[in-house]
Amino acid sequence: MGVTRWQVACIDMAGTTVHDEGLVDQAFTVAVAGQGVVPGAAEYERMRAVVRKTQGQSKIDVFRLLFGGDERRADAANETFEEAYGLLVDEGAVTPIPGAAEAIEALRAAGVKVALMTGFARATQEAIVDAVGWRGLVDLTLSPAEAGRGRPYPDLVLVAALRLGVEDMRRVAVVGDTPLDVIAGCRAGAGLVAGVLTGGCDRSTLLAAGATHVIGSVGELPELLEVEQRQPSLHLA
Numbered sequence: 001m002g003v004t005r006w007q008v009a010c011i012d013m014a015g016t017t018v019h020d021e022g023l024v025d026q027a028f029t030v031a032v033a034g035q036g037v038v039p040g041a042a043e044y045e046r047m048r049a050v051v052r053k054t055q056g057q058s059k060i061d062v063f064r065l066l067f068g069g070d071e072r073r074a075d076a077a078n079e080t081f082e083e084a085y086g087l088l089v090d091e092g093a094v095t096p097i098p099g100a101a102e103a104i105e106a107l108r109a110a111g112v113k114v115a116l117m118t119g120f121a122r123a124t125q126e127a128i129v130d131a132v133g134w135r136g137l138v139d140l141t142l143s144p145a146e147a148g149r150g151r152p153y154p155d156l157v158l159v160a161a162l163r164l165g166v167e168d169m170r171r172v173a174v175v176g177d178t179p180l181d182v183i184a185g186c187r188a189g190a191g192l193v194a195g196v197l198t199g200g201c202d203r204s205t206l207l208a209a210g211a212t213h214v215i216g217s218v219g220e221l222p223e224l225l226e227v228e229q230r231q232p233s234l235h236l237a
Contacts, residue, residue: 015199058150099219
């Protein structure tokens with residue numbers, strides 16, 4: 001498998017390229033508390049279990065599911081969630097996964113374009129990019145609102161492919177830490193769909209979702225794609 005095969009790498013953010021140290025749980029608690037659901041209540045535990053099962057999915061879709069399609073409550077909870085998560089990001093609670101920036105640089109140096117994808121809203125995604133100093137590091141960032149639908153639908157991957165001029169979906173690699181990331185990549189027809197072990201899911205779970213490969217972290221992606229790893233640039237934070 002030569003490096004010239006690959007045109008685009010579509011890579012997830014939280015759990016794959018950045019650590020957020022439990023911020024989703026914290027922001028979720030704030031969001032549902034605004035709707036009268038507090039820790040310790042049976043409803044809170046039910047919702048928390050759903051949130052964990054839907055990691056990687058568009059956050060507004062998750063809140064629609066939690067509140068049974070009540071659009072008003074879902075919108076309010078989602079807005080509170082994004083605000084709370086954004087504040088936590090601003091406080092420095094998000095950090096790059098070791099080797100992530102260097103891997104992205106190696107891919108781009110080899111001619112592979114990189115798209116960062118997320119289930120968060122655009123404003124939150126931008127806050128994360130700024131917090132880790134990655135402005136200008138990648139070719140494209142995408143959130144569900146810009147793609148049509150979030151994961152497990154293939155829209156994020158397909159829109160990235162369109163915007164970055166992919167000739168053949170078999171020349172796209174998709175990388176993520178959740179089953180939904182993997183399913184989206186498979187549904188898009190990506191030539192390689194890799195799960196990473198930095199987000200909490202184990203190898204068997206990722207393989208069961210359809211991953212063609214499982215690697216320890218995104219730092220191993222250049223080797224998987226047969227891209228020569230270079231020394232990290234001094235300008236990276």
